Structure formats: structure tokens, C-alpha cells
Amino acid sequence: MPDADSLPSADAALLAETARAAGALALGFFQRDPQVFTKADASPVTEADLAVDRFVAEALRPARPGYGWLSEEGKDDDERLARRRVFVVDPIDGTRAFIAGKPDWTISLAVVEDGRPFAAALYCPVTDEMFVAERGGGARLDDTPLAVRTDASLVGCRLAAPSGFSRAASVKAAGIETVGFVHSLAYRLALVAAGRIDAAAASSRACDWDIAAADLIVHEAGGRLSNLDGEPVRYNRRDVSHPPLVAAGGRLHGELTALFAAFSRDDAPLPT
Template sequence: MAFENDGDLAAHLADQAGKILLQVRASGVFGGKSLGKAGDQTANQFLVHALREQRPEDGLLSEEEKDNAERLAKERVWIVDPVDGTREYGEERADWAVHVGMAVGGKPALGAVALPGLDAVMRSDQPGTIPPAPDVLRMVVSRTRPAREATEVAQRIGAELVGMGSAGAKAMAVLRGEVDIYLHSGGQYEWDSCAPVAVALGWGLHCSRIDGSPLIYNQQDVYMPDLLICRKEHAERVLTEVAALG
């Protein structure tokens, strides 16, 4: 089956990879770290083979695949994370995700994020309506390692902290109206944020580095130190408070 539309392909692959991961977990033959490893490898094989079949001319970057410098010469590069939030996946929580994104000319141009635990797929090309923000803003942070900048900015703006697992789950929580600001400064990689950022941009949110500069993908060094995803009306205030931290 050929997918002519990139958005349909991204959403289908994210959804199917999520279903595969649920089947691997339900098999009952893996536990602990071995479950996360089996899930990662199985979903990765599905995604990379599918993308090479459907889009053989495009570049590809996956967390679970050895990097290939050939992608740097490509205008279109798929950036995937087969299991974003391996710990949460293994613990049978809902706050993990599957990321299928695409960078075009270094920009996060298209993405789909599956939340298999919630039976949901969020797409950059099919934006929905984000619920209005409450009077007291909510800032989502790592449930195990909250970043200092996030906790300090939350205190400065009077925001409530909400702990959550994977990067994709945090970003999609802003779209779902469960939180209002996702500020991260603990370091990530391109596959952690490409698809979620593409979806958030498609839904009209602000996405940037925490100094306000753009997020750029398909770089030789795939490390990304920080990011901010929030409603546009909150961006200036958050960026100002980050800068004030020095």
C-alpha cells in the first residue's frame, strides 16, 4: 500500500508502531528493562523499514538506528523515536509516545505523535482546538528530574507544577489542555522533539529554544539542550523570566 500524503503516512506509522508496542507488552514474555529493549527494537524495525519502503529518497534519523551522515545532504529527513518514554512504557503508564516527524530544510515541517496508552494520535496537519488556559497556569515537568529553570520560572509566574513522563506526552498535554507550558532545559535529542514540535506548531503553539531562537533539526550533532512549547500569549513572559535567571 502506497501513501502519497506524508501526513497520512506519519500518522499511520505512529499508530501502527503504538499498536505493535502494546502487543509486545501484552505478550507477557518480557519484564523490566528487557521489555523496553524489546519494544524499542521491534517498533524501530517496523518504522525504519516502512519509511525506507515508502520514502526511499528521504533521509532518516532514529534513536534506535545507527546514524548515517548521508541524511545531512537530504532536504527531507524523517526523525523518529520508536518509544519516547521507555520507562513509562515498561511501567504500563499512559505518558509515553511514538514520534514520527519530518524536518524539511532543518525545520520541523510535519509530525505525528501517537499516545497508545490513550488511544490517540495527534497530527500536525490536522489541528484541533486547544482548550482555554485556566487562571492558574500549569507547567509540565519531568516526573523524576524536574529542570531547575522550569521550577524557578513556575514559581516566578505562579504556575502549578505537573509531573509527567515522556517529552511527547508532555508536549501533547499542552495540546490536550491538560497543561499550559512545557519548559525543558535538561537536554534532549532531535528525535525527542521533532515530531512533537511539528505537531505543536501545526496547532498554533509557540515552539523555540529557551532563549527564543528557533529549533533546528537534521544537524550533525543531534543534541538539543532545551525547548519551550506553550500558547503564544504566554511565550514572551516565560522567555523573559528564563532570561532573568541568568
């Protein structure tokens, strides 16, 4: 009989509990002019990101000492590559929204096992929405099971994507409707799982911590997140960055990956 801590439900519960507490901590800084710093890649990070990162590490690492660790705001090393299971953490996904006082930022926590998500929790503190998924156990928003839309096609498809997608000729020609920009990529993907939109896209700047939790949520809701070749995302590699990605359900996923792949082959870079 497996140890309880090896079950996805145990890890999912731990992640959800930690995400909710981390969200409460982050709200203590929200709309209160938090101190902002600039990272080496010129992206912003706030004192709230750093405080949440410390809190999450102190909650998760002692609870699962055998797991590796990868966080956007932590120091990375090769030690995690030798671990079968790894925590993948984005303390605040959507930092620019957080700085601007907008609601679309999240706490994104996942456990990756053998390169694929095993358990996930994604929490939006402002709206008090908790998305949780476990491998083989489905995805839910609070107590409501999630399911992607499977009847959508390109014409009239509601797509959440970086702003440049709405200006792409191929997107306009296909009759796709782009919806308002969502700062948190993880939340953007979770909206697909919830059936609130039909599809979501990410540019080539996404990293493991941006997408690991949402990937499992989309998958367990019956959808797919993949690169433009239709291949699933692999995690806990030395290089944690990924090429452009598409999330959708049903035949729409294949139609969108084909459309964006053709767009890319025409020597026009995918918009960011």
C-alpha cells in the same frame, strides 16, 4: 503539479498509519516484562523499542526512498545531512514509563524538511490518541482540531516540566502551578497543543527524535516551541541535541522564556 508524495498530507497520512500499527506492535510487549538493555549513555532500551524501530523503518523507508533517516535506536551517519527531507523517529518516547507499565509513552514520527518539521504523527497507544499535523494544514487529535490556550499568564499557569522545575525558586515565586510529570516529552508538548495544560518545558537533554513531531503539532495548534532566546528549533544538524526549551501559546511563551533565561543567567542550572 507536485507529486502526491511531496504533499504534507500524504506524508502525514503515511506517518499516522505507521504510528498506529507500531503502537499495536508495542502493546504486545507492554506490561509483559519486556527484556531491558542499557545503552552507552546509561539510558534504558527494551526489546519493544528495537522491534518498533525495525517495523517503522521497514514501513517508511521503502515508501520514501529519497528521504534521509534519523532514529533514536538506529545507527546515525552523515548521509542524512545531504537530504532535504528526513524521517525523524522515536520508536518509543517515554521508555521508562513503558518499562514501569505506565500509560504516558508514545510513538513519535516526523518528516523534517530543510530543518523544520513538515509532517508529524504522535500516537499514544494506551489511550488510543492520535495527534497529526502538517505544515500549513493545522493539527488535530483524531478528528478534532487543536488550539493552544492563548489567555494564560504566569500566575496560575499550569506547566508540565521535569520534576526539578517545581523546586525552582523562580517558578514558585511566579505563581506557576506544576502538574504531574509526563514521561514522554513529545506527549508533554502535545498536551499544550491540545489546550489541556498551558505550557511545557524540556531540559537540555532533548534530541531531535524527542521533539520534532510535537514541535509541528504545537506550531500548527497556534503555539510556539523555542529555546530560551525565542529561536525555533532546527533539525537534521550533525548535533541532534538541544538546549532547554519552552512550549506555550500567546504572551505566556515570552514570559516563560524570559523567566527561565533569567534563572539560567543567575548561575543556577536549569533543573533536569
